[in-house]
Amino acid sequence: MNKSSGSKSALSVQTIVLAQIGWAVLALLFFLLFSVPAPGQPRPYWYSVGTSILETIAFVTAAILCFRNWQSPQIVSGRNVWLCIGLGMLCYFIGNLLFSYWELGLGIEPDVSPGDFFFVFAYIFLLIGMLLVVISRRLNLEIWQWGIVGVIAALGIILAYLVSAPATDGTAQSSFLSPAIAQTAPAKPAQKPRSTAQTAPAAAKPKSPTATSPAPATSDKALPAPVIPTEKASTPVTTGENSKVPAWAQTLDNILSPLKPFLDWFYVISDILLLIIATTLLLAFWGGRFAQSWRMIAAAAFSFYIADIWFKYATNRLSNYQSGGLLEVFWIFSGVLFGIGAALEYDVSSRSRSRTGGRRRTS
Known part of the structure; x- marks a missing residue:
């Protein structure tokens, strides 16, 4: 019985991991093939819808897998950890839906959208969940490992500061990752x-x-x-441009726009904290039975940081930037990696408890 349940669990986790990897590969190919439009042409509407769908499905799948861990009494790392991470994935899923409706449905390119409130809660829940893991781990890092954490934290702070500073020359900068400048030249x-x-x-x-x-x-x-x-x-x-936008949406956009400086600083600080915690998790869970799942979680946090930093750079330094640049695929990678980490944690915890239960029965 134990062997059959273990094989079924292994099969299920293999299916989940392969499906998640396939989704990430599909997203990467979609971005590589269609993120660069024809010269002088804007990105088509269907491309923006496609990127939104890819990102939304990645995060809602991660939320479902995290909630499955939360409901399982066998999870070794703690149910509250996965409850917080699952709530973070769910909030990001809702925020992405609202942002997509604001940008694609209403045709508004907002400084602040209603989805930003859910993005804020997504950061808060993710930070709490990952901090709970670090605290429960009772870290005993060596000096050189703390040195790595310090160096990466310093580099992350410097990079976030340079990226967050707006361009002072007033001229548009170009990038091969952001052809939207040429698209929106008109x-x-x-x-x-x-x-x-x-x-x-x-x-x-x-x-x-x-x-x-x-x-x-x-x-x-x-x-x-x-x-x-x-x-x-x-x-x-x-x-x-504003004739098709409902009056209530235009009014709400004007109300939310003054919050942009505060949200910018919140996102920058949260990204730095995520980077530090991800580095700490990566070093703390480098070896051991549960290392693989938390290496995936750390990689997911790194991917989240890369996508956020790129988006901050693009919106501050690139004129008339439209969402959908190549590096935004790291948001999808982040959701995929969170889902893979949750699936691996569920599988390892189930096997660990079944083995200990079998030993007790035989003894």
């Missing part, structure tokens, strides 16, 4: 008619040439030219 010239619309009272100037100019034919030709283009150019800028 969006920047679209801001220029706003200045012409603001100077529209200068259209009264043609009246003075008509009074003083000896050649009325030239004044007749000059009058329609400034009036008609200025009205057409100002219309798409002031109402064209």
Whole structure:
């Protein structure tokens, strides 16, 4: 009986791990093949929907696997640990749905979306869950291991500071990872008619040439030219992009926008803490029976950090950045690795308890 249950457990974990790896490979191929559009063309709508689906399924699967560990009394690392991590995955799943609806459904490119509130709770639950693991582990790291933690923490702080600082030259920077700059190049010239619309009272100037100019034919030709283009150019800028956005959404976006500086600092500090805890977990669980699952969790935290740092760099340093850059695939990797870590922990804990139970029965 023990052997058959163990083989079924091994088969189930193998199936889960292979499915998770397959999902990560599919996401990577999707990003590699379609993240770079044709020159001068924006990313298609279906690409943004596809990236959202890939990310959403990765995190909801990780949440389900973490909650399975929470409900199992056999989990050695503690049920509260997986409850917190599962809540973090669930909050990120909900936040990603709200962000996708805000960006794709309503067509708003927000500084702060309603999904950010769930992202905040996702960070909080993840940090609590990983801290519980570190505390329960009773770390006994050597001096050189603490040195590695200190060096990685310092590098993470420096990198986060450099990335968080906005560009001071005011010029757009380009990157092969962010072709959205070339895609959205028409969006920047679209801001220029706003200045012409603001100077529209200068259209009264043609009246003075008509009074003083000896050649009325030239004044007749000059009058329609400034009036008609200025009205057409100002219309798409002031109402064209926002006409399809509901009033409540536009109002909520204006209310949430002032929270951007506070959320930026929260994300930066949380990313640094995740990096430090992930490094500590990686060194603490380097060997042992339960090392493999927590190495996956540490790798998931590293992937989360990479995606967050890239997104922070892109939004601060790259003009008119659109979500969907190549390095954003690390968010999907993070969800996949959290799910793999949860599956491995469940399998190892089940085998460990079944072996100890069998020994007690035979004794």
